[in-house]
Amino acid sequence: MANVDVQLMERSRHAPPAVVAAPSPVVLRSRPSQYSVRFKRPFDIVVSVVILLALSPVILAVASLVRIKLGKGGIIYRQRRVGRNGQSFDIFKFRSMLPDRRVGNRPYIGPERRKTHKSANDPRHTPFGRFLRSSSLDELPQLFNVLKGDMSLIGPRPELVAVAAREGFLVHPRHLERPGITGRFQVSRLRAQNRISAGLHLDVAYVADIRLRSDLMILFKTIFVLAGRGS
Numbered sequence: 001m002a003n004v005d006v007q008l009m010e011r012s013r014h015a016p017p018a019v020v021a022a023p024s025p026v027v028l029r030s031r032p033s034q035y036s037v038r039f040k041r042p043f044d045i046v047v048s049v050v051i052l053l054a055l056s057p058v059i060l061a062v063a064s065l066v067r068i069k070l071g072k073g074g075i076i077y078r079q080r081r082v083g084r085n086g087q088s089f090d091i092f093k094f095r096s097m098l099p100d101r102r103v104g105n106r107p108y109i110g111p112e113r114r115k116t117h118k119s120a121n122d123p124r125h126t127p128f129g130r131f132l133r134s135s136s137l138d139e140l141p142q143l144f145n146v147l148k149g150d151m152s153l154i155g156p157r158p159e160l161v162a163v164a165a166r167e168g169f170l171v172h173p174r175h176l177e178r179p180g181i182t183g184r185f186q187v188s189r190l191r192a193q194n195r196i197s198a199g200l201h202l203d204v205a206y207v208a209d210i211r212l213r214s215d216l217m218i219l220f221k222t223i224f225v226l227a228g229r230g231s
Contacts, residue, residue, distance in 0.1 A: 032210070033209075033210060033211050033212075035210065035211060035212040035215075036210035036211070039212070040152065040210065040215070041149075041152075043153075043212070043215070044146050044152050044153050045146070045147060047153055047219075048143045048146045048147055048153065049147070051143060052143050055140065058137070058140070059140055059141075062094055062132070062137055062140065063075050063094070065128065066094055066095055066096075066132075069126065069128040069129075070095060070096075070097070070098055070099070070126065070128070070129065071098065071099065072099055073095060073098075073099035074095060075094065075095060076092050076093070076094065076095065076141055077092075077093045077094065077095040077096070078090040078091070078092060078093075079091050079093070079160070080160070080161055081158035081159060081160060081161070081179070082158055082159055082160075082161055082164050082170065082175060082179075083150055083151070083158055083175070083178065083179055084150075084175060084176070084177060084178045084179070085175060085176070086170070086171070086175050088161055089145070089150040089151075089158075090150075091142060091145060091150075091151075091158060092141035092142055092144055092145055093138045093139060093141055093142070094132055094137065094138040094140065094141060095138075096128075096129035096130075096132040096133050096138045097124040097125060097126070097129050098124040098125075098126060098129075099124075135226070136226055139181060142181045143181070145181075146181065149178075150178070150179075151178055151179050151180060151181060152177070152178040152179070152180045152181075153180060153181055153182070153215070153219065154180045154181075154182060154183055154206075154214075154215045154218050154219065155177050155178050155179050155180025155183055155206070155207075156174040156175075156177070156179050156180060156183055156185075156196075156203035156206065156207065157179060157180060157182075157183055157185060157186060157196055158179035159196050167195075167196075167197040168197075169197065169200060172200065172203075173204055173207055174200060174203035174204060174207060176207050177206075177207050177210065182218060182219070182222040183202070183203065183206060183218065184199070184202040184203065184205070184206050184218060185198075185199030185202045185203065186222065186225065187218055187221035187222055187225055188202060190202070191225075
């Protein structure tokens, strides 16, 4: 426990004031591996650049289709999420919904979107948008979040500030590390519950012991999960 206290004290000297809240030191951590301290960030940068170069034709094609299929509006959608040390940041996604349900003749009876996280009946949904989300192609711009340093390839998935507050984990040891594009929860059977709160214990276990082997395993499992969605 003392190890965590020292880490939090060192971070507090250099980090800007938390937008949400600093995570509570309630997780027992093993001695940090050399990978987590020195090599995880370079690993993120190198792998993200390789993926961006390899998938650049796909990224350009998706960007063009967003403009064609979903009309006016930004190609990239930004949304505030909870990040490392409780700092909020803008996560990047390809826009997957029509710009405004109030434009055009699209009647809607359901919860107000400004007060509700998701609504399956929202008329802004389109078949193309559903495909982007089900295939996770809408997540590709988050590779730029990784390059910026807001995110890691592997880590606890960042949640909306409002949802984290509602579920009771605004202050949580999962925020000791950068959030990830994928993580233990996303490659586990618990992902079917579609609630990150169901896998908080997996996030804590990951943060407590970050190793290259586990990161590689999660990356490979993610590939199989994505291939299964596309089948």
